[in-house]
Amino acid sequence: MQIKNYLTIDVEDYFHVSAFEKISPPSTWSERQSRVERNTEVVLTLLEEASVKATFFVLGWVAEKYPxxxxxxxxxxxEIASHGFLHQRVALQDRDTYREDIRRSKQLLEDQSGEAVAGYRAPSYSITRETDWAFEELLEAGYQYDSSIFPMQHDFYGIPDWPRFSGYAVKNGQSWQDREQPEEGQLAIKELPITTLRLGNRNLPIAGGGYFRLLPYSVTRWGLKRINCKEKQPFVFYLHPWEFDPEQPRMEGCSAKSRFRHYLNLSRTEARFKQLIRDFDFGPIAGEA
Known part of the structure; x- marks a missing residue:
């Protein structure tokens, strides 16, 4: 029997990504050509053809603009889950602003879907050791699980020593620590980190986004099968609708690194994704985690 993995789609537009935050502040978003409806429809069609269900972490700004x-x-x-309202990294918000953002998004998504929203993913996976206070805000807002931690080092995100598979973020004094299970009475939220591949003493990215476009598909498949077959664990895979859109407008003024990360192999995403959902068993997070 195949392990059922978690397929997640972060619903945001190409101009929302953190790599463009300096050249694309929220005040400019309404003026830009939006592609998110079209691109999300591409993803929905592919999933329907393959009879696969997923968790969609929807940005509140997108939901409000396209009700x-x-x-x-x-x-x-x-499954509908929250990606916050504005695509702002947690470290760039004060606690009051963050509290308003995650509650505004949750309420809007629940009103539109008619269902309770249990899950959250921070923009750019930006819950880190420095911003772990976000867990308490998520619990107080009524979220049941989080999928924001990337157990690796990156310039925008990452907690390299966080466990690679699902567990709990548990409050211990003034900080939050990972636990397989919380003790009775402990403040805790279910955490499903973005999956990494352990090779030697390093965690390496393998489960989506730019890494899916950068690595040959054979390497991605090998790494994910290793997680399922050798470690006997499900993986959390993620993509964005804009990654299916090689014709999207090019952002002017971004760095060479950001340009490389964002536009690399966009034309290959769809074919690779079709192969991925043939090669592995997938489902949403809700009801499985």
Whole structure:
């Protein structure tokens, strides 16, 4: 029997990504050509053809601007979860602003879908040791699980020593620590980190995004099968609708590194994704985690 893995789609537009935050502040978003409806429809069609369900972490700004999108995703049988309201990294917000952001998004998504929203993913996986206070805000807002931690080092995100597979973030004094299970009475939230591949003494990215476009598909498949077959663990895979859109407008003024990360192999995403959902068994997070 195949292990059921978690397929997650972060619903944001190409101009929302953190790599473009300096050249694309929220005040400019309404002026830009949006592609998110079209691109999300591409993903929904591919999933429907393969009879696969997923968790869609929807940005509140997108849901508000396109109020028909969340009901469309929910009607197709997918889980609706929150990606916050504005795509701002946690470290760039004060606690009051963050509190308002995650609550505003949750309420909007619940109103549009008619269902409770249990899950959250921070923009750019930006819950770190320095911003772990976010866990308490998520619990107080009514979220049941988080999928924001990337157990590796990156310039925008990462907690390299966090466990690679699902567990709990548990409050211990003034900080939050990982635990397989919380003790009775402990403040805790379920955590499903982005999956990494352990080789030697390093965690390496293997489960989505730019890494999916950078690595040959054979390498991705080998790494993910190793996680399922050797470690006997499900993996959390993620993609964004804009990654299926090689014709998207090019952002002017971004760095060479950001340009490389964002535009690399966009034309290959769709074919690789079709192969991925043939090679592995997938489902949403809700009801499985």
């Amino acid at each position: 028909q999108l969340v009901p469309r995703i929910a009607a197709a049988g997918h």
